[in-house]
Amino acid sequence: MPDSCVDKQREYLLSKLYPELHKAIPAKAILTSIEELRVYECDAFTTMRQLPLLTVLPDSIDQVIHVMRCCYDLDIPVVARGAGTGLTAGSMPVENGVLLGMSKFTRIHDIDLHNRTALIEPGVRNKAVSDAVAPYNLYFAPDPSSQLACSVGGNVAENAGGVHCLKYGLTVHNILELDIVTAEGERVTIGAAALDAAGYDLMAILTGSEGLLGIVVAIRVKLLPKPASARVLLAAFSSIEDAGNAIAEIIGNGIIPAGLEMIDQTGICAIEELMHAGYPTEAAAVIICELDGSIEEVEEELGRVISILEQLNGFDIQVSDNEAESQRIWAARKAAFPALARLAPDNYIMDGTIPRRALAQVWKTINALAAEYDLLVVNVFHAGDGNMHPSILFDASCEDQHRRAEELGTRILELCVQVGGTISGEHGIGLEKINQMCLQFNDAELRQFHALKKAFDEKSLLNPGKQIPTLARCAEFNHMHVHRGEMPFPDLERF
């Protein structure tokens, strides 16, 4: 459409929607100017952008219901947004759609010490939950690296994980009850304050549904007691195989560490340069292993882990003796992002998850692929649960590098699926990985996903076009997708 028509369409929709919204929502909570809307045009995956029709910032559940009813009547799509730290363009607006910002929902309603739960609003930041219950020796287990900024509503929508989810689970394991508002503007409570609820386990599908099935307006989270002791251990290895074997061996020995991370040499060097945390830069890989529990339990396991690491050629083993030392080791790991940003202007983070046994093999193949595409790939990942985060470093201002980075990303995810894994362990699909969904699911499975979505959202107004690709899109992608670097019709120009 030419620009003038786009503007006319926008004006027309605004003239219909604005007066309706304004009946229950004050003008200051409805943003329509382009300057104000720029803030909402993307999430943390900044290469995809789209301005919304308008942004609305409700501050009560009744207002959310009102927004949904207005949009339902006018067939206007709605995209929910938490803190906008998503990495897959999940909360990026859709054209001529409403952006529903949940940033005013920051109240913690009730901390129930006897049941060890808290009832909170979706805009509460992840870290704020643990901070609020810390005086009672409790915490909220999911701890994504973005926990200072991301909202619990966003965690629910993405089923976020963190470094401790091998032992303590993902968001889905740590929430009990949700209040949602449906596309039709109906409020429904799912799950329960009890440990189970009658009927279908709707908590299972709402968690990780990326804002496509309902707007989350209240969350009852589970709280855990803080472990009496937590010790962090760092070990270096001179080969990827040894490091991979050590991971398998620790778990094979009946030990479930609270966290089990692995970093490759490029990652170690980048982190060391920024953080000076004492990571051994000559190592091919380091493992970070955290053990927690009662003091006695941790001592016992620590001894066992050290002897496993030594047997498998681990060297330079450091063990934290106090909180400050643990912090030092973890802070460096959590600074991986900024450290990599110093190596290249852009970083395309993959999120594939693989069975642990395939770790060394996949790692090597990724390095070979990186060489083939002439790009640098750094591996910093949650090894304990097989969640790889290969970061493809590139410069988006160079068109060819950008294209190669995207292609390499697809090849890496394809590899993850081939070894029995998945294209996303915790970041979600959004729009960024929607094509790669076609690598993992066939037409019948996609049809089932669409049918499920329809059960919740018949008009497809909630975050449309995200997460589940259309069959037509997959047909096109699979046709275009190049297997093993062999271009169909290599002599034809690419568009």
Place this chain on the structure above:
Amino acid sequence: MSVSMEHLQLSLVEKVENAFQNQTPLAIKAGGSKRFYGRAVEGESLSLSSYRGIINYEPSELVITARAGTPLLEIEKVLAEQGQMLAFEPPSFSPDATLGGTIACGLSGPRRPYSGAVRDYVLGATIINGRGELLKFGGQVMKNVAGYDVSRLMTGAQGTLGVLLDISLMVVPKPAYEETLSLTADHAHMQQLLSELGRQPMPVSATALIDNQLHIRLSGAASGVLAAKQRIGGESLTDADLFWHQLNEHRHPFFTCSDPLWRVSLPPAAPAIPSHLLTNVLVEWGGAARWGFSVSSGKELREWVMEQGGHVTCFRNPNDISEVFNPLTPALFKLSQRLKHSFDPHQILNPGRLYDGI
């Protein structure tokens, strides 16, 4: 896959496809160990019992994949040989119990509040939906957010959304050491003690209050268990494994009563159930699961429990199996019906097993 299992899988798909075409209701069966549970289903029998066998098990991956008809006992035995177990400690109610039935009914045992429920350990499933399509969701990895989490949704759906074929579960190491403590306590005392313990890192792995005796199982590294034992006090129970097993399987003397058995699910700290609603209550799961026998219709009990944020199941009823599960709110019922329709548009899979129309 072995040729015969591949063949069997094809024939199961074909049967469901035919049933879809002819709109024939199917009653999905395997070991028949939980026939007493849920509403009665009328339909042509679709048996999963020959579709069995462990497909893949690698202890260091903490994952097992097996066919739905595999006996639960076989799975538990194979895991035990490697020092591992199912963290949710499912009841079997008969040696014939299968993996498929266990997942479909979604029942967890004493360890549930401390280690998680069946659904928490389901990683992936291959199913046949009500259109006779073979579909695969999830996988064999711990973390997977590609698409809606359909395999977890199958847990507790009792076959009404899909026929379970292959299931992948996360497994956990068996604790190195266990000990059960017994102390005298009434409901209030139990709640106070467990609430306190719950806010500290304690290796509690099961609790049960029967006839003013509180049993607390501790599991983990021996040193941690012994330290916790010191703090809690009480007598050490001999034959503890047998006790928890009998409790889980409803073979403890408490369960010898032929009246209808009710299962009440509540927030753990909810008050004791008033005795005019249910007498002689067995309390498990730190207060979150409570059992009792009663011949009444359960209406008043339901009202009270729902006010507390819980729900009631008529777990076993030799006389009447029309109202088993707690009624849903109208909004939830509508959503559930639509969900059912999206998987099974002709309502051929275990129709009515959960509710009339679902």
